[in-house]
Amino acid sequence: MAETLHQPSYAVRPGVSFPDWTAVTSPTTREVLLAIFEALNVEKTFRAYSPAEDRMRIAVLHLYAEQGRAPTFDELAKRAGVSESAVRPILESLKARDLVVLDANGERLVGAYLFTDRDTDHRVRLGDQTVNAMCAIDALGAGDMYGRDVEIHSRCRSCAAPIKLTTSNQGRALACVEPATTVVWSGIRRTDDCAANSLCTIIAFFCDDSHLEAWRRKHHPESSGFRLSVDEALEAGRAIFAPSLASAGATP
Secondary structure (H helix, E strand, O other): EEEEEOOOOEEEEEEEEEEEHHHHHOOHHHHHHHHHHHHHHHHHHHOOOOOOHHHHHHHHHHHHHOOOOOHHHHHHHHHHOOHHHHHHHHHHHHHHHHOEOOOOOOOOOOEEOEEEOOOOOEEEEEEOEEEEEOOOOHHHHHHHHHHHOOOOEEEEOOOOOOEEEEEOOOOEEEEEEEEOOOOEEEEEEOOOOOHHHHHHHEEEOOOHHHHHHHHHHHHHOOOEEEEEEEEHHHHHHHHHHHHOOOOOOOOO
16 A cells, blocks of 8 residues: 655634645645655744734735735735834744745845746746746746735746746636647756755756756756656645635635
8 A cells, every 4th residue: 555645734814724635636746745845844934823923914915916026014004003113023034934025125025925026937827917936836826825816927947939828717726828738847956945946946947858957957056856758747836725715614
C-alpha cells in the first residue's frame, strides 16, 4: 500500500485553513506545494497568526484589487477601522511572516502576496484594474481568491512571446490558454524571508516544453523544480490563495 504523506494545514481564521487541499487533484501539484511550503517555512507564516493581522491582510488584498496598487497606510487605517499608528506594527508583523512586502525603510507597502507594485511578466486583469502578480502561480490563483474570472497577460520567460490566459467558473477553471502548449516552471529556492525576491522570480510561464528546457539549460541547469501543466499550476494557485479571503466554512 502506498504511504499516505502528511498534508500540512494551518488555521487562517475560524473555519478556514491554508492551503485548500480540496483544489488539488494532481500528485505533481501536491509535490510542488509541499516543496514550496518547505522553502517558505510556512509554519512560521501562520504560527499564532492573529485576528488583527488577518483583518489587515484582508484589507490590503481588497484595496489592491480595487485600486490596482498597494494601499497607503492611511487608506488601510480607514478600511481596517484602526488608527494610522496601529497600521505600521501590524504590517511589520505581516512582513515578518512574509505575507506583505514593505520598502527598505518600512515606510510604504509595495507588495502583498500575490501582488506587487513592481513590473513583472504577469499582468492580471481584475474588473477595471490591472495588477502585477509576483509569479505565474500567483497570477493563476487570483481568480479563485477573489471569486471572479480574470485575464492574465504574461510572456514566455525564454523567448518573450506573449501568453494569454483567461479563467471560468469564478477563477476555478481555465477558459482559454494561448498558446495551448503553454507550461509553467515552478523553481524551488529558499526564500530568506522574502519569497518575492527569491522563489517568485523562478516561477514562470513558457510557451512550450522546448523553450522551458532551453531556458533551464542556459540559466538554471542544476536548480530543482517542477514542470507543471497550466491546469496543475492553477490548482497550486487556488490551493495557496483561495483561503486568503474565504469566509468561515468555505475551505476545510
